[in-house]
Amino acid sequence: MRKKISVHDLRLGMYIEELCGKWMDHPFWKSSFKLDDNKDIVALQQSAIREVWINIAKGLDVVEQAEELSAEVAERVQEVLQQAADITPKVEERVSLEQELERAKKLQSKAKHAVMSMFEEARMGKALPIGEMSTLVDEINQSVSRNPGALLSLAKLKNKDDYTYLHSVAVCALMIALGKQMGIEGALLKSLGMAGLLHDVGKMAVPDEVLNKPGRLTEQEFDVVKSHPVRGWEMLKESFGVDDVALDVCLHHHERVDGTGYPDKLSGDALSLHARMGAVCDVYDAITSNRCYKAGWAPADALRKMAEWQAGHFDAVVFKAFVKTVGIYPVGTLLKLKSGRLAVVTDQSSQSLLKPIVKVFFSSRSNVPIKMELIDMSRSQDVIESVEDAAKWGLDVMKMTGVC
Structure with a gap:
């Protein structure tokens, strides 16, 4: 009753x-x-x-x-x-984006080189430095706890040469942030972070000319790319210190809830929660990053697209938790306010997903820059009118947030 x-x-x-x-x-x-x-x-x-x-x-x-x-x-x-x-x-001692950015920049550089080294070991068939990766996951966890927007913003600054490595760092951070949102903590949260860091290690078995091809892949080339989850799983299962969560996410992060993914076409209860989380984090970072064959989507646009795909692609509960993790307007989103001012999202408000913390910097009515001001939209009389295309305005939102 x-x-x-x-x-x-x-x-x-x-x-x-x-x-x-x-x-x-x-x-x-x-x-x-x-x-x-x-x-x-x-x-x-x-x-x-x-x-x-x-x-x-x-x-x-x-x-x-x-x-x-x-x-x-x-x-x-x-x-x-x-x-x-x-x-x-x-529980979480948050700091501002600006405060965390410097630490996050150093951590990102350290993480990129560590992952590059690990992937090179994998390419040569050597044992993976899991202990070193474990320490790295702890540091990423600490940065995410202080302010998840810092490391995730930096992770968007990828080029074709370092995409694979920084993608792994970003998915690690996203898995940790999503896990926290879902109430996961302790050893399991660390396992999720490790899974994110290791999920694409199988790409080291894919030739560079296929992995970084700027044009459309042939059917044969796509089959080679689609082999990376299995190849990664084979590498990881031979590595000491890799747990079942990392193995599962590596093998199944390209599965879809409707059974149309790969390599095993799993669906329903056959898909673990960890694999469902990995799928969402992997896709979000991939489509918001600049690739050798396309420019990345703005974070807010990416979420809208993922919402369209969600019915067959993602687990509904996990996707909703993910949106709450990154915000309806993720860090770096360019907004137009009702007052005519342009603003870029620099952080999330604790009051509402729909009312982030923004930095105003330009008047669309006068078409001139204005004095920068940090505004918590949950405490402002101004309201968000629309999400804007930064390219249309000729703006670099990463510079506006202080990321670069």
Whole structure:
């Protein structure tokens, strides 16, 4: 039996059947689950969700819970809730994009050379330096925790010579950020980061003239490229210290939920959560990066395209969590505000996915630069009117965000 209740009436032991609101308004990647953690109650009460449907056949009812709790237990629950509320904002100590960029630039350079070295070892059939990669994943995790936008913005600055290496770094960072959004932590979160770093190692078995071909691939050449998940899996399974998560993501990051992917045409429950996450992160970084055969899409455009493909390509729950990870307007998106000012997204607001932190710098009405100003759209009277094409305005949004 279902019952709609206020989030303020939630108690441990209840089973939430449905959250009443848009998926972007709540902090969970799932919409039905049993409440067995006080932090989940606090997160719901602090979100934009005001009511939920509970299933009293699977969990406690409001009255039953109230009767069951003694005064002592009720007092203890309230104490724990308050403690959780006090510490929740401090779980991730975020810094501004500008503060993290310098550290991220050094880390990106270090990571690129480390991955280049690892891939060269793979090309020559040598043992992979998994211990070194493990340390690198820890550093990437720390940067993502401080500000995910910094490293992810830098990762877009790829050329045809370093695309494969920086793509691996970017997918590592995206897997970690997505994992955090989905409530994954500890050893599993690190495994996801390692999986992102190693997922394309099989491309070292693909000839450079095919991998970096600027024109359309022949059917035979495409078959060679499509062999890289299996070739990578074969390399990794012989490497000491590579776990099942990395092997799974390497082999299946090109699978699709409708079974039309490769190499095994898996679908439904046959696809692991980790592989579904890898698919989303891999595609997003690929289509937002400049390649030898095409220019990358703007982040907001990429998300719109992925939303169009989502039904057959991506897991719906994972994709929604991914959008919450990078934001409706990811860092680097060029916006036109109702005031006529142009602005570039520099960070996400903690208040709303639809109201990021932006840097205004140009008047479209006067067609002249204006004094730069950082604005949190969640606290501004101005509103976003449209997403703009930077090329149309002759602008380099990476320079505007301070990335380069």
